[in-house]
Amino acid sequence: METYDGAPEPGGVPALSDAPISEADEAAAPVPDAEEAAVVVEQPVKLLPVAELHLHIEGTLEPELIFALAERNGIELPYADLDELRACYEFTDLQSFLDLYYANMAVLQTEQDFADMTRAYLERAAAAGVRHAEIMVDPQAHVSRGVPLETCVNGVASVLANSLAEFGVSTLLIAAFLRDLSEESALDVLEQLLAMNAPIAGIGLDSAEVGNPPAKFERLFARAKEAGLHRIAHAGEEGPPSYIIDALELLDVERIDHGIRCMEDPELVEHLVAERVPLTVCPLSNVRLRAVDTLAEHPLPAMLAAGLNVSVNSDDPAYFGGYVDDNFVQLQTVLGLSEFDRVRLASNSIRSSFADDERKTELLAELGYS
Numbered sequence: 191m192e193t194y195d196g197a198p199e200p201g202g203v204p205a206l207s208d209a210p211i212s213e214a215d216e217a218a219a220p221v222p223d224a225e226e227a228a229v230v231v232e233q234p235v236k237l238l239p240v241a242e243l244h245l246h247i248e249g250t251l252e253p254e255l256i257f258a259l260a261e262r263n264g265i266e267l268p269y270a271d272l273d274e275l276r277a278c279y280e281f282t283d284l285q286s287f288l289d290l291y292y293a294n295m296a297v298l299q300t301e302q303d304f305a306d307m308t309r310a311y312l313e314r315a316a317a318a319g320v321r322h323a324e325i326m327v328d329p330q331a332h333v334s335r336g337v338p339l340e341t342c343v344n345g346v347a348s349v350l351a352n353s354l355a356e357f358g359v360s361t362l363l364i365a366a367f368l369r370d371l372s373e374e375s376a377l378d379v380l381e382q383l384l385a386m387n388a389p390i391a392g393i394g395l396d397s398a399e400v401g402n403p404p405a406k407f408e409r410l411f412a413r414a415k416e417a418g419l420h421r422i423a424h425a426g427e428e429g430p431p432s433y434i435i436d437a438l439e440l441l442d443v444e445r446i447d448h449g450i451r452c453m454e455d456p457e458l459v460e461h462l463v464a465e466r467v468p469l470t471v472c473p474l475s476n477v478r479l480r481a482v483d484t485l486a487e488h489p490l491p492a493m494l495a496a497g498l499n500v501s502v503n504s505d506d507p508a509y510f511g512g513y514v515d516d517n518f519v520q521l522q523t524v525l526g527l528s529e530f531d532r533v534r535l536a537s538n539s540i541r542s543s544f545a546d547d548e549r550k551t552e553l554l555a556e557l558g559y560s
């Protein structure tokens with residue numbers, strides 16, 4: 191069985207020969223001559239096997255795919271070219287991102303569109319070291335613009351069904367509900383998903399957090415629990431620490447997405463540590479959406495030092511500057527993340543997943559645990 195054996199490079203950027211070289215790599219690395227470049231290719235450093243637990247499939251829609259799908263579906267985009275679209279990726283807060291995120295979804299019309307987007311993510315995620323992915327889809331964002339529920343669910347699920355064989359990535363699908371819409375709307379869609387036997391493992395709660403507290407969705411989460419579904423919720427990204435407490439107490443969630451603002455409440459941190467509550471942290475996302483000013487000021491090192499059960503995830507990688515490997519490279523470059531902490535984060539991600547015990551044991555063994 192393969193075991194992680196990559197040696198850390200003190201103060202440097204790890205070579206990620208199995209993955210596309212990120213812009214950060216290119217910027218940091220000296221320009222090699224042809225001979226040196228050949229050596230890099232011949233001596234790959236293995237990426238850590240990780241589980242990606244916080245990923246919105248619609249947030250993997252890369253600009254190139256947006257243009258390709260628009261052309262296929264005869265949709266006129268409000269951008270002349272890729273550069274004009276990319277120029278829109280300067281966000282001031284969560285809402286400024288959500289506006290673009292929802293607008294770009296217009297190109298997703300057919301099952302094939304959803305399948306192509308999902309396949310593109312899995313291919314890129316596999317190259318980033320992702321070996322298990324729990325993927326959120328926002329059904330309401332598609333139903334509300336006239337795309338049938340079956341189209342989006344079947345399009346994504348058809349690719350997930352073969353992802354282990356095709357990409358070496360085991361997957362689970364999570365239906366996420368938009369907290370800025372009503373609980374009635376969410377309940378209506380959940381009942382439809384249950385009625386059609388949609389292959390979902392759980393439900394999540396995302397979109398505009400502030401002003402839409404967990405208390406708004408108590409009946410939705412009770413219904414999901416009754417149906418035997420896993421439960422997760424975004425909390426403590428832009429919203430206050432009390433949203434994290436309410437998500438745990440009122441919604442009975444098993445994981446918190448983001449959760450970085452827990453650091454403002456020492457008593458809450460103590461509780462999260464004692465209960466080993468998983469927090470799916472997304473460092474590059476937090477910087478892009480200004481939840482933190484710079485990566486250097488990100489609370490991840492403090493969260494690790496406090497003993498919190500944190501993992502590293504990409505959230506909406508097409509919009510936030512990178513996939514899981516890009517997050518790890520940046521963390522190591524800017525924050526000096528140690529190999530010990532990288533392995534710990536990878537282990538946390540696997541242990542905090544909803545994968546079955548056999549799969550978890552398999553992935554932990556790849557990481558060097560037995």
Ligand SMILES: [Zn+2]
Pocket residue numbers: 244246396424447505506
């Ligand atoms: Zn998210």
